[in-house]
Amino acid sequence: MPPVDVEQLLAVAPSVGIDPPLWTPGGTHVLAVSGLGGSADLWAFPVDGGPAERVSAGMGAVGHLSSPLTRLAPDGSCVAHVRGDIGRTEVWLQPLDGDPARRLSRLGADIIGLDWAPDGDSLLVTANRRGTYDVYELDVADGSHRRLTDDEAYEVGPTWAPDGSARYHVRLDATWTEHLVVRVPAGGGVADERVLVHDTRFFDYQYGRVFGTPRVAPDGGTVLFRSYRSDWINVWAVRAEGGEAWPLAPAEADQGEPCWSPDGSHVVMTSNRDASVGLILVDVRDGTVRDLVAPGDGVCAAPSWSPDGTRVAFSLARPTHAADLHVVEVATGEVRRLTRSVPAAVEARLGTPSRIAYEGEDGLRIPAFLLRPTDVGAAPNGAGVVLVHGGPTMQWFPTWEPYAQFLAARGYTVLLPNIRGSSGYGRAFEEANDRDWLGGDLRDVVRGAAYLRGLPEVDAARLAVTGLSYGGIMSMGAVTLAPGEFAAAAALSGYGDFLHMMEEQEYRHQQLLRKELGDPVADREVYERASSILRVRDAGTPLFMAHGVGRFPQSDASRRFAEAMQREYKPFEYRTYDGEHYYVYGRDNTRRLWADVDRFLRTYLELPEA
Helix, strand or coil: CCCCCCHHHCCCCCCCCCCCHHHHHHCCEEEECCCCCCCCCEEEECCCCCEEECCCCCCCCCCCCCCCCCCCCCCEEHHHHHECCCCEEEEEEECCCCCEEEECCCECCCCEEEEEECCCCEEEEEECCCCEEEEEEECCCCCHHHHHHHCCEEEEEEEECCCCCEEEEEEEECCCCCCCEEECCCCCCCCHEEEEECCCCCCCCCCCCCCCEEHHHHHHHHCEECCCCCCCEEEEEEEEECCCCCCCCCCEEEEEEEEEECCCCEEEEEECCCCCEEEEEEEEECCCCCECCCCCCCCCEEECCCCCEEEEEEEEEEEEEEEEEEEEECCCEEEECCCCCCHHHCCCCCCCCCEEECCCCCEEEEEEEEEEEHHHHCCCCEEEEEEEECCCCCCCCCCHHHHHHHHHHHHCCEECCCCCCCCCCCCHHHHHHHCCCCCHHHHHHHHHHHHHHHCCCCCCEEEEEEEEEEHHHHHHHHHHHCCCCCCCECCCCCCCCCHHHHHHHHHHHHHHHHHHHCCCCCCHHHHHHHCCHHHHHHCCCEEEEEEEEEECCCCCCCHHHHHHHHHHHEEEEEEEEEEECCCCHHHHHHHHHHHHHHHHHHHHHCCCCC
């Protein structure tokens, strides 16, 4: 049986988005945004069998790194969501009775938070209408808005207590590492704010969305929030009247997306242990914890309780399929899959990587995934590829990674390492590359290459490195800072000059650089040490560079690196793909990009043409 081809890989898309699914009041259907009809729309999925039903027609798109923020009205009559492009989104209401959607807001701003008032008469949103993110109240009857916060700091994650007793939001400090959970009694204003939690040492790359929205118990008495105070990201709780916070289910794992049961007796949340993300169920009455869904090689996300508290809907992705909608019976743990993002016959021909680990130069354990050509029904071509993730505070999971599947299907043996600086393994591991980008983490990549050299199907002279974003940074760095370790490199949407990046990039990237590398003036030497463009003269590896052009946000980083390579007469290839952000996501352009990478690697790894 031949491996899957490019068209089959590119046809795979998540069946559901990243927002939690919404249960209809009767508990018979789950609502979720899906691309089943060819564009993003709201669909109703029956939980006990039967065809899905399309609810909206032309729901509209959202910008880069955004989601529709779908929220069901308290009476179940409509779904509020946002639509628009980068920097300008508005709130729309989609009725569930077949009527067309209507635009509610006229904020002319970027909206990143949304929640219904318990009476359904208004919505809380976070928007940057006045140049900083504040909380606004939208009147459902006429769309008028009222600004509720006015601090210079970002104020995000607005939500109401289900009993209507108070509203909450999160205030970030200037570094995005400190978070205040703020409570305002119903009818109160700025003068009535009370800080329940002052959380520290938790960098929030998504300006509030990593810390998340406070989750208030149905009776309004307890508030849940994420915290890094134990050196693992756990869910913590605090009483609404204040006092000392406590960990809900302390563990050496990263927890998130807590969701209260309708009666307030239990909380379901995600738990990431060694890159396997399951659902755990916490009984808040006695503190007992049990695994609700233990997916093994899979990633659960976005849990949502049924109205009667007997079921939880969630998404689950595995290496052989993108995110699909599932439902689990709370009493028995029985899981039912409601959607299929990949045809069963195709899924059976995709590969699940094995888990391995190797030692960094200082003995640090580096966990990784290994995807062999034989895992996808292909013959090894003798070459090995180290595929580096973005971030750097991200993580490879056993989930849908089509680029890795493509490379393996082309005969490459692919190593996906969670090098130092990756998230998911505690604070010490995550911060091990702070002020040391392209230092210890690059040496972890080189050690990964050494692991590949030891495999019988890999020719030690035919090794490459590739990756997107920070993976592109690492690929550029391997060329100039570890010359000769690889025979080829492919940097996708990478960056090689961090002083330039600080001047060029959007605010969240600037905040990341300050957190990871320090102050660009006082710590200039740290920035320069990590900037591989300054060592192009030492380059000893052919480099392929690629990125998208035509849409915001953009970067000049790859073009500048290509010019530096050209000035030094180094071997390189530079490609751009129209109609994209700096990152290439479009289907046609991805097809061309993968083909270009494969052709380049075959040239310099001395492999036959595909």
